[in-house]
Amino acid sequence: MPRTPRLLGPALALMLAAASLTGCSPSGTSAAEAPRITVMANTTDEVPVNSVVAAFRRQNPDTHVTVTLADTDTLQKELPRKLRAGEGPDVFTVWPGSGNPASVTALEEDDLLEELSSRRFNLTMPMGVKPVTDVDGGTYAVPVTFSAIGAIYSQQALEAVGGTAPTTWTELLALCDTARRHGKVLFALGNETPWVTQLVTYALVATTVYAHLPDFDRQVGYGERTFARSGWRAALDKYLEMDEHGCFNPAPLNTTYEEAVDQVASGRAVGVVQVAGALSAIRAQAPGLDLRMTALPATDDPDETRMPGAVSAAYGLNPASRHRRAALAFIDFLGSEQGQNLYNRTGATLPAIPNPSFTTDPAVKEVAERQKAGTTVPFMDQQWPDPAVQQAHFAQIRALFAGTTDVDGALSALDRAYREHR
Known part of the structure; x- marks a missing residue:
């Protein structure tokens, strides 16, 4: 099942909901100077992604983050086109594996994903996850949920x-x-x-x-x-x-x-x-x-x-991002223990990068048991x-x-x- 730019045409705009977290930073950085990153996510992940963005903003008050939501069909059709046109978001939902037009393999083949092999999350990511996040030995997505x-x-x-x-x-x-x-x-x-x-x-x-x-x-x-x-x-x-x-x-x-x-x-x-x-x-x-x-x-x-x-929600980085440092910071937060736990606690899923501090939602107790049992x-x-x-x-x-x-x-x-x- 499982598992999601910036310049949108009028018809597509009607299909999207945007949540923007903006404003002057407490340190006095002006809105014009502050980095602004756009995050495009699946509508099914609205609650968890907004929770993670809010936490990220508290730790990075000088960074402005705008979240745009779109349904799966729109994402899979429009996201690759926007990225090719140089109009894509900085960070965006990407599907693990190779099964659709917005999958890791499909986007990487068109050079629409930045390699993330050197990021810290890659040191603790389970080997069993890599087949759906990696292409030719390089990691191109941060996995967030096991759904x-x-x-x-x-x-x-x-x-x-x-x-x-x-x-x-x-x-x-x-x-x-x-x-x-x-x-x-x-x-x-x-x-x-x-x-x-x-x-x-x-x-x-x-x-x-x-x-x-x-x-x-x-x-x-x-x-x-x-x-x-x-x-x-x-x-x-x-x-x-x-x-x-x-x-x-x-x-x-x-x-x-x-x-x-x-x-x-x-x-x-x-x-x-x-x-x-x-x-x-x-x-x-x-x-x-x-x-x-x-x-x-x-x-x-x-x-x-x-x-x-399997790994469901995952996020990629636009190699043409104009705010690469801030976008990488958000990618790193998604791969951190705090980011993984917050995303999955509010989304009733399991961390794609497991850690001992996560408490499983009772709603997905059977999922956790089957993950452990190999069923x-x-x-x-x-x-x-x-x-x-x-x-x-x-x-x-x-x-x-x-x-x-x-x-x-x-x-x-x-x-x-x-x-x-x-």
Whole structure:
């Protein structure tokens, strides 16, 4: 699931929200002289990124920081273009791995990321993180969160319908029925927002594919396996079965991410299949909700269940930044123990660079346990060879829900996209 310039056109401006922390510094530095850095982040990370910026500003009162927020689709389309045009932000969300146009690999190949190998955070970063932050031995992003994709439940809504979080596929379908009898849906689904379309698939293939074939993507790359002849078929079948069984709200293709969050916050939905970062968005609307995140079961054997878990939020540095020193200071703060703990405490995620002083949010207790036990698998697109595969996945899920393709057609399209770009 997981996981985000400065000069914007009128249409794009309507899609962005900006929060600016400015003003004269207490040391007397004039606004004209003070360094000004721009940070562009994903809307799903609004709460944690603003918390980190506020703390950074307290320690660096002479630095002005402006945060611009954009949704995933806008970021992935507009950020690379703005960077190429020399109009990008100083620091910005970058996706780990290689799966989309704003990923570490894609941006580094276009020389749109500054190398960060010499920064202090790189000394304590786990080796297991480097495959999604490094390119050809150099580090090009500071990883901030370890997130997951799974079922986020409102404990109040579960109690209202008399249910408990399911651990098997049969229990999951039964809970969909129970929720419906109580006038709710089990899961809010906002497939009008393109990046949301992938999440249920990822949550299911973690078990139907990667529990038994952790190197599935490598085998597909070598031509040894295909999407069509793998557990991806079972996952897509189950995704559609959930829809037909009434597990989701009506008209998912006409429901946005924001509307899905509102359904959970208002109690109309028991939960949502989302990245862990959505916890902060739900809490912002309904601070009193007791939320818990669990793996989405795909079989009737709980021991088989896996959860997608990986580095999610990461940030890169614009090599053309006019305020490089101040931007590097912010990058360093994101990689520090204080920055990591603050970002993840307010975002209900786990530090990508672990440290003993962090206290895990109860909402993601299972994520932490699975991270330690080794029952998580990387986000699927982080290992794909090209952004085109993820875009094909978005399109095929939408087509499945629109009824304009079937599972055979969707899997063939994924195989075709992989072959053309591997």
